[in-house]
Amino acid sequence: MVKVTLKDGKIIEVEKGTKVSDIAMKLSPALYKKALAAKVNGEKAELMTEINDDCTLEILSFDDEGGKWALRHTAAHILAQAVKRLYPEVKLAIGPAIDTGFYYDFEADFSFTPEILEKIEKEMQKIVKEDLHLERFELPREEAIEYVRKNGEDYKVELIQDLPEDSVISFYRQGEFVDLCRGPHVPSTKKVKAVKLLSLAGAYWRGDENKKMLQRIYGTAFSKQSELEEYLHMLEEAKKRDHRKLGKELGLFAIHDEGPGFPFFYPKGMVLRNLLEDFWREVHRKAGYDEIKTPIILSEALWHQSGHWDHYKENMYFTQIDGDDYAVKPMNCPGSILVFKDGMHSYRDLPLRLGELGLVHRHELSGALHGLMRVRCFTQDDAHIFMTKDQITDEVLAVVKLIDDFYKVFGFEYFVELSTRPEDSMGSDEDWESATNGLKGALEKAGLEYKINEGDGAFYGPKIDFHLRDCLGRTWQCGTIQLDFQMPERFDLSYIGPDGEKHRPVMIHRVVFGSIERFIGILIEHFAGAFPTWLAPIQVKVLPISEKFHDYAEEVAKKLKEKDIRVEADYRAEKIGYKIREARMERVPYLLIVGEKEAENNQVSVRSRKNGDEGALALDSVIERIEKEIKTRENYLVQA
Incomplete structure (x- = not known):
């Protein structure tokens, strides 16, 4: 026993x-x-x-991450089996489970179409009903290579050849179908109760743009049909909220063919962006941060010294100036370090908190670009805190509180992950253990629940990641706190301790927005473009019912402007119903309609996004109410 x-x-x-x-x-x-x-x-x-x-x-x-993963991994095998049944000549690449479902990459001499996807999905449903049991078997490496080569699966051959020579290779069989796989899987195809193919995309083999472009089929799977239907409804809702679509409709931003991955912000988008930056500055001034600005281009030698050259150069852009090599910064930290290094510091100066809204550039593959969510240039709201070792816990706790307070203003809930040492890292085991324990201790002292994300830290230190949850239940990684013993060592940073000797400081890298561009994309989708009054690019529209009331409309607009309320008046010769519909489409929080009765009584007829038609109200009381909403940064959600 x-x-x-x-x-x-x-x-x-x-x-x-x-x-x-x-x-x-x-x-x-x-x-x-x-x-x-x-x-x-x-x-x-x-x-x-x-x-x-x-x-x-x-x-x-299915309620557990591991159960969800196993079911969706099996769904990927069912997809591959269905494709091979219908199109035996197609070659298989890889097919993992992912957070939202699964995908599989195929090489085919024809293009998958929506009609073909429908046919494949029906075949998948047949395989589910066949209740095929998954059986694992293993082969020595050479036998495994011969086995997949005999079946013409060249991509599988390459995968096995990259494994050590003494490897034992595992496969899974379900009915007539066999696939190279480590597992785990559910016991039978019948466990995959609900499956749906969602989309197609191109994908380079092994993510290498110099290799063959394959066709990727995305799908999702659930243990209940009702869960699938709920998810599909969420996807439809997400389409309505797509920040790329709304960004164009609301005149916020655009990405042009002349600059793929490089967003253009339009006047209304700049209003939103500047409001976010102003809020960031307000919060950070109160928290004891000093703002700095560092150059976008710095010498290549600096990036060798920082370690980015060894760990990040594939994502960087380079240039030459006067015959010398330079790099466009992908991160702000080396610039901040140079600011710290340019002077002597006492232990009394620490912690020193330096904040920067720094524009960075990173090379992303064209297939990975996605509106504001994945771009090639973006503004990181970085801050770098230089401190003594005994200040670590207090400083991490202070950052945790700042991030918590910050997200509450936008109505976001979040969960926390602690990411540990990756394979591609620098520094000693002792430093990594000390840094990781420092972050763990701060999280536990803060009373925050967290999960460990093994091997996903930065190359120079472990990190705490904050994942926002939006109104559709989707999660977005935004804030991060990274504890770093390596950069101070590489740049020979020091401060004078109470003993009069030089000591090495510890460094925190942290962001709250993460990327302002990406945060704007998240806000657009979370609020469906209907921003709370304090964030709305246009807060009020004044709508005269006819030309006779243009003078009063102008007087109302002037009073609002005097109170720094962002207002537009619509003087077009259109019917009032048309003006109201159009303003609602623009997601303006307040519509103030003026006619004879309103002009006589110094009133406005109010239609607010929050309460609908509120009738005629005194203009001064409406202005006071709007001012209060702006000052308190009140936020609320409306239906998309």
């Missing part, structure tokens, strides 16, 4: 060789029905896994 410790701490005994699925049935038939995968000793496992030693065990359903 072996002892199995369950998630709740309960210990049960089972016979050696018992499958996880049998344990699930023993615990509860309801659990067995929902079970999709498992964790054994914290590692991903399948329900088909046999338990041969004492262990910890967690049964995973």
Whole structure:
């Protein structure tokens, strides 16, 4: 017998060789029905896994990330099987699960069309109903290469050849279909209750633009049809809120063919952008930050010294000046370090908080560009904090509070991840352990729940990431706090301690918006372009019902402007109903309609986005109300 410790701490005994699925049935038939995968000793496992030693065990359903992942991974195999059934000559590349579903890359001598996708989806539904069981088997590396080569799967051959020579390679069989795969999977295709193919895209093999362009089919899968329908409804809602579409309609920004990945902000977009920057400056002044500005182009030697050359040069742009090599900055930190380095600092000066709204440029593949969400130039609201080691916890806590207060203004909820040392990193094990423990300690002291994101830290240090959740439940990684022992070492930074000796400071890199451009994209989609009054590019539209009332409309607009309220008056010879509809399409928070009665009584008829038709109100009281909304930065959501 072996002892199995369950998630709740309960210990049960089972016979050696018992499958996880049998344990699930023993615990509860309801659990067995929902079970999709498992964790054994914290590692991903399948329900088909046999338990041969004492262990910890967690049964995973679709509510768990691991269960969701296993089901969608199996859905990717079902997609590949359906394609091979219908089009045997197509070659398979890779097909993983992703956060929103799954995809699979194919090489085909024809283009997949919506009609073909529909045909593939029907075949997938047939495979689900066939209840094909997934069976894992393994082959030595050379046998595995021969096996996939015999089936004409060149991409699989390349994948195996990149593995060590002593590797044992795993495959999964479902019916007549076999695919190279590490797993894990659900036990049967029947577990994939609801599946939908969503879109097509081009994808370079292994993400290398010098390699062949493949066709990528995206899909999603759920354990219940109702969950799929809810997700599809969310996608439809997201289409209505697409920031690229609304950005154009509302005159906020555009991206032209002459500058792919380089956004143009129009006058209304600049109003929104400047309001966000002003808010950022206000918050940071109160929190004790000094603002700096550093150059966009700096010498290539600096980027060698910082480590970006070794870890980031593929994403950088380069130029020459007077025969010397320079780089366009992808990050602001080296410039901030030079500011710190240009002078002597005492321990009494620390912590020193330097903030910068710095324009950075990063080379992104054309296929990855997406409106404001993924661009080639953007403004990072960076700050770099130079401090002593014993100030780490207090400074991280202060940044956590600043970020929390900041996001509350926009009505965002968020969750937190702690990302640890990546493979491509620099620095000693001791420094990484110290930095990671410093961040953990601050999070625990702040009482924040967090999950560990193994291996996803920056190359110079671990980081805390803040993921915003918008009104559709989607998440966006924005704020980050990175603790860095490496840059101060590489740049030989120092301060004079109380003992009169030189000491090495520690550095925090942190952003709140992340990228102002991306944050604007998120805000557009979150509010569906209907920004709260304080952020709206036009806060009020004055609509005279006829030419006779233009003078009074002008008087109303003048009073609003005197109070720094952003206002437009519509003097066109159009019917009032048309003017109202058009202003509503522009998402203006307040429409003030003026006619004979309003002019006589110094009133306006108010239509607010929040309350609808409010009738005639005194102009002064309406102005006072709008001023209060702006001052308090009141925010609210409306239907798209």
